[in-house]
Amino acid sequence: MMGRTPALPFVASLLLLTSACATTGAPPTEADLVQLVNAQTEAWNRQDAKAWSKDFAADASFINIVGTIFEGRDEIEQRHAGIFASIFKGSRSQVTVRKVTFLQDDIAIVDTTHEVTGHPGLPPGVQDTEPGLLRTQMRYVMKHVDGQWRILAGQNTDVKPRPAAP
Template sequence: MAAPTPIEPPRRPEDFPAAFADAWARRDGAAIAALFAEDAEFVNVTGLWWTGRDAIARPHDYALKSFFAETTLRPGRVSVRQLGPQHAVVRCRFHMDGQRAPDGAEAGPRQTILIFVLERGASGWQAVAAQNTEVMPGQETFLARDGLSPTSYRRG
């Protein structure tokens, strides 16, 4: 993988989601990975667990140049919890549209919540860990039966 794309690290934890969305808009996995520490970990929405900047860059680069090539990723609600002067947890609800289905048709809009664990370095904040969770409105859990499907146990 090529060296990380130069990108200015956010100066405040609350700026991290916008920096992530800006890197996404570049359609460059290395730009996303540049926001992460060299040994960072990232768990994607399907539970794939990547360790290291190169491992984070490769699948993002593939997706951003294929089925996410026409997507728009917009940060929504952001919460920040400082864990001292050098660490913070940032949660952001992201809204995405423009994904392509395997048959090439446009898929519907999605929402996810990304959790970033940040560490402050000399030049700004970097993620040391991230986890992405799909938002499934009205659902309570997943049910494994002939595949995995979102499920609600409430009636009415």
């Protein structure tokens, strides 16, 4: 009898865990994250800052391609509205999800490559990777909360052009 008592708390914990999984549904998948990135890309191509920013957590942080930090969804939206009205007005983006890493079922790192064309200007210090093409690498940290993914943090880094051959 003494040898069986430690199993009781284990079984109770297992039942609670099973019950919790059953009530939340299937765990989020990589396809869910790709869908979010695709929706964000469509929003960029419509120049819709509100839709582009909607999946950021209210207290998210975002580091843009020149190293400026935006704090919170509202600032991220405002700053993107500004670039859609100026240096990226009329631009088009094509985004490829390069890698998804699940740290837990509800936390993921999403790495993407962005190719932006049709931009009338670029921020100081940023160059096209090739004539007319700005390529950047974006990294998002995302968390699945209340049935949807939220971007907690993002960083966008421009890819520099290859040096000219000697």
